[in-house]
Amino acid sequence: MNKQHQQLIEAWLDNSLSGSERNRFDELLESDPDFQSMVTAASKLLVDAQSFETVPVPEWDRAGAFARTQQSYVQLPRWLTYGAIAVSLIAVSLSVVSITYVKSLNLNTVTAEVVEQGSIQAEDLAHTDAYMTLLSRLQQQQQQANAQLVDYVLTSSRQSREHDMKLLLEHLQKQRQADIEYLDSKIISAQYRNY
Amino acid sequence: MFQATDQVLIERARKGSKRAWLALIKRYEAGVFNHALRMTRNQSDALDVMQETFLSVFRGLDSFRADSSFKTWLYRIVHHRCIDHLRKQPLVSESVDTDDLICSLDGPEGLLASVRQGGQLTRALNELPPAQREVVELKFYQQFTFDEIGLQCGVSSNTVKTRFYTALQKLGQRLVGDEYE
Incomplete structure (x- = not known):
């Protein structure tokens, strides 16, 4: 379709036709049957959209949808979260104590290792x-x-997900093929070396 | 009366506020439902699409980044749910008379059909491929810009314009043809 015709219809729909555009628009309406039929269709759609009464939404379980989605978020009890943190801290402190104890044993036996221990700790x-x-x-x-x-x-739509999955599988297939070829070449070169 | 912005409601809903979540649903459910109804042409399917959409939205609230508006992001999800839904549906045979289809619809679908000039526009819209029909619906009935429609459908605004003008051409030919019959 003619680009100029598109621009004219777009400006007409936005109610932003300039004087010269308005003249051209009217000329085309008189002379071009295709342009005329498109403007007729657009006019009918505009009238229909303006007179269109919104169909009321039937009653549905809005709160139920919220509850269903909330169920997917499993919230841990607060005490469990804090408990887990406390247990982790205890485990970490025990490890530190045991490492320090082992190191202190070494320190008692060999004084010269003190500097080295310090650097290890750092x-x-x-x-x-x-x-x-x-x-x-x-x-x-x-x-x-x-x-x-x-x-x-x-x-994404199901079709695009299928397409993406297909691309991923192809990519993996290629990688696998490349791995096989690489391993084959390694095996062959190892066999040559054995001969 | 003060009305919380989408971003404020989203933040509260993220923190578990049921009230904020319900306010967000109330704000958009009519638009989503009506768009889904126009796309699926069936009330129960439209309700399914709307519920799936809001469920997906809630699950994805943490991943929502404010680089596009919430409405654009929401309609992007609606778009994919509608496309998934339409793919599952068997194709309607061209021999089916759409007048019968319109008359057989009860409730909101019938209302939807009746307000469209004698079903002429409905018939013409129903004959469009879903991608073109969706662009027309979003442009005329939801008043989105071409750029916004492009973001929702995951295509460039040029592609959106191509679909839009192709759809207008087809609709125009069909409507003019009907007048001469």
Whole structure:
């Protein structure tokens, strides 16, 4: 369809035709049967939409839907959450005590190792910090991935999900094929070496 | 009277406020139901689509990002639920007389059909492919812009315009043809 015709109809629908556009619009209405039929259809739809009475929504269980969705969110009792944190803290402190005790035994026997122990502890702390940072990054990534997945499942149609799944399977198939070829080449080169 | 914005209601619903959730439903259920009714042409199917939509919306509230309006996001979900629903339906044979179809509808579907000029427009709309019909419905009956329709249907606004003008051409030919019959 003619681009100019589209622009004219769009401006007409938005009620934003300029003087010259209005003249062109009227000319086309007189001379172009296709343009005329499209404007006729659009006019009928406009009239229909304006006179259309909204059909009242039948009664449905709005609160029931809320309850069903709420059930999917299993909320742990507060005491259980705090209890879990307390148990974790106790476990961590016990580990620290046992490590300190073992180290203190070593300290009693070999005085020269004191400096070394200190550096080991510092290293342990640095490792723990790095581990905690990594853990929090992983948690953030996991949350983002979950949100993306939920959004994808909600807003994609079944057909597009099937299409995506097909693409994923093809990708995995290719990776698998590449792995097989790589392993084959390794086996062959190992056999040559044995000869 | 002060009316909470969608964003405020969403935040409260996320925190478990049933009242906020019901207020959000009340605000949009008529639009969603009527759109689903026009797309499915059946009251119980429209009710199913609406319930599935709101269930999906609640489950996905945490993933809703305010980079588009809630209404656009909501209608994006309605669009997919309608398409899923239409795919499950067997195709209606072209030999079926749509006058019979309109007359056989009771309740809201009958009302919906009767307000459309003698069923002429309904017949013409029903003959459009779902993707084109949906664009026409969203443009004329929900007053969305082409960009918003594109976001809801997951296509560019150019594609939306192509569907829209193709639909108008078909409707125009059909309506003019009916006048001469």
